[in-house]
Amino acid sequence: MKKAPPHVEHHPPHVGLYVTCLVDIMRPSVAFATIKILEAAGCRVSVPDTQTCCGQPAFNSGDLKSARALASTVFNTFEHFDYVVAPSGSCAAMLKVHLPTLFSDSEDKARATRFADRVFELTAFLVHLTGRAQLENAYVGRVAYHDGCSGKRELGLGEGPRQLLQTIDGLELVEIADADACCGFGGTFSVTYPEISNAMVSKKCNALTDAAPDILTGSELGCLMNIAGKLRRSGSPIACRHIAELLAGDTSMPAIGSAKEDR
Template sequence: MSNHSEHPSVGLFVTCLADMFRPSVAFATVKLLEAAGCRVNVPERQTCCGQPAFNSGDRQTTADIAKTTIEAFEGFHYVVGPSGSCIGMLHHYPELFADDDPWLQRALDLKSRAYEVTSFLTDVMQFDRINAQYDGTITYHDSCSGLRELGIKQQPRQLLGKVDKLSLNEMEEAETCCGFGGTFCVKYPEISNRMVSNKSQYISDSSADTLVGGDLGCLLNMAGKLKREGKPVQARHIVEILAGMTDTPAIGEADYDLAKPL
């Protein structure tokens, strides 16, 4: 359990993609956090994490977004989100402020409290009482930011191992980028398309019926490619499976999902 009270307060960082395209991911995250004994709140002042501006070199806009986020999540024991990419961006906030800027310490404080959800459940709460089943074979994609910036690799697999009836077939090059990369797919569409084509083949070769991951951007990208290629593999965010919330259409199967080519 955490070093805080028995029921630590958690501010949920919803993320833009969950808010706009996949609200079920946010609801599933809340369900898991509450099952782990957390008191969950969703600050209404939260916006984008600022990653698109940051990756495009717009430091001032990113700093403004960071200040809004820092203020929105002050007072919580932890900040948790269903995205290694977005939480990884929160960890970059200290880079935006000079050593003598009073916002630097506040950014460092936020960084120290910010966790991706599977990492938080496993590493902080030591929670693995997963009450779910999934009658299928999955393959897991390790997203770049979660893996390389936050060290998320075994945590999701440990939690998935607690799901009844679920089988995991690891794909070849599970740690290789899917080609989405936020603005990368817009700047370099040909390279991005080749990368996701390779990924689609690895997913298909795994013989899994479901692709699972922890970042919606990656999942939307790969789900769209799989659908356009006519490959019968559905995509789901890990929290939907862990929370037993798989009644919704798979990613890319509903009108509100962004599963079309750019």
């Protein structure tokens, strides 16, 4: 990602980092990597410490009251930022696509829409900033990208993530068959319908084995944990890492589901 030097602005954009529950609890290194990328892109990054859940599990489970309550907390916490960036397609989609529908009948409708317009998934935000990030991020190896469903179909991320990956020195991008097929994670789905979820993630892992990348990456930690868990159970050597880690050039943390000794 060695492009033009960071654009100097009078007012660098103030970005609120929406960490997401999974990154906060399971893999903080993704959030650190995200901050590194955003700062390299000339942003001022703040991390509100009162943030919790975006309400996605409640929304998808039909608990619209809780979804509305949680979404409005995020909304109030992050409203004053120029941008809100999340290293997750599904959390960003919750805030960007679904949140306004929860307020469509209320007086906050216009506010919600304005807020949603400023929410970005990390790679979409980097594309939005058009190559202002300047990072040292070489990685020599074969990398495959898994299109998370929310990112692909709710946010329309398109080829952006792959184009960002291709700016990394030494990285060889490989495609897996049916890359945008769901991996079977689906939040609570993975434990409510374990047999179906397992069949789905097995198909994904078979496609991965055929493509044989060194690393599988993506923008969705839930998917990566699901796939990594299955790969590890079946003894596959393919490592899983969040796209922020690769873009930030920081792979010091063992891959997802892997111990230090593994690498």
